[in-house]
Amino acid sequence: MKSGIPIEISGLSKQFGHVTAVDDLSFTVEPGRVTGFLGPNGAGKTTTLRVLLGLVRATAGTATFGGAPYRDLPKPLETVGAALDANFHPGRTARSHLKVYATAAGLPPARVPAVLEQVGIAEFADRRVGGYSLGMRQRLSLAYTLLGDPGVLVLDEPINGLDPEGIKWIRGFLQHLAQDGRTVLVSSHLLSEVQQSVDDVVIISRGRLVRSGPLSNLELDASPRTIADSPDRLRLAAALDQAGLEYTEGRNGFIVVEPDPGRVGHAAFVGGVELSALHRLRSGLEESFLSLVNGETNALADDEATPVVVDGGEV
Structure with a gap:
């Protein structure tokens, strides 16, 4: 069993010029559970995760792992495994890609074959990543997050674009990680993608918290x-x-x-x-989710028509 630590977001706000991407957001992600971080495209999910991982500075509030910001973690890869942007050199093999990061972090070389086996792509370890399917790239991203055998996993849209077999595999994989005692935070813009794998949900719209708590509470709200x-x-x-x-x-x-x-x-x-x-x-759950986030439908539609792009990604 791994010893996970909570993710704590408290009064978090982030502004880009006159645009408020995250607005006084607070929630906690507990160890031993899979938490779905949900909201429409442009709701502020990626910005929140970027602040959490020290890639963007908050305007106000805090985002910590067990009370410590990411930059203060003594061994980041051994504490937090994160996959936000799947960037791979197409000419490298999966094995060489992971070796670079393992060496940089001072991790044992044996971790590379171990995580490749764990995510089910060991037989393709020496194939160039440029020939990988989207599903294989997603698995390679997961392998990277597991290099340090961390107690916390932060994954941005890991199911996006996967085929049914890949979706089924990753749902079971996330549940296994949580059952092992890890803290698992998974973002998605569709509840239907993650509803069979999450225990808790945090729903945001236009950077503000709409609902947080056990998925079972949202199920009770699913009235005709x-x-x-x-x-x-x-x-x-x-x-x-x-x-x-x-x-x-x-x-x-x-x-x-x-x-x-x-x-x-x-x-x-x-x-x-x-x-x-x-x-x-x-x-069903998806309709309850949509009714929660669509309270500001017109404003969201405006945001999606003219997304704010910062450092190459939508807020």
């Missing part, structure tokens, strides 16, 4: 809702407002906090609104 749409969404929104119905606007219409489609249809009828869609949505 109604989908309604119209060629004239402005009039439909007015009709729903007039009826006192709460809703958020999604890709396929309005997600109305009302389990009875009849009541929603009646509100549209009273408002003289033509409906193009009306049906009950047996709400």
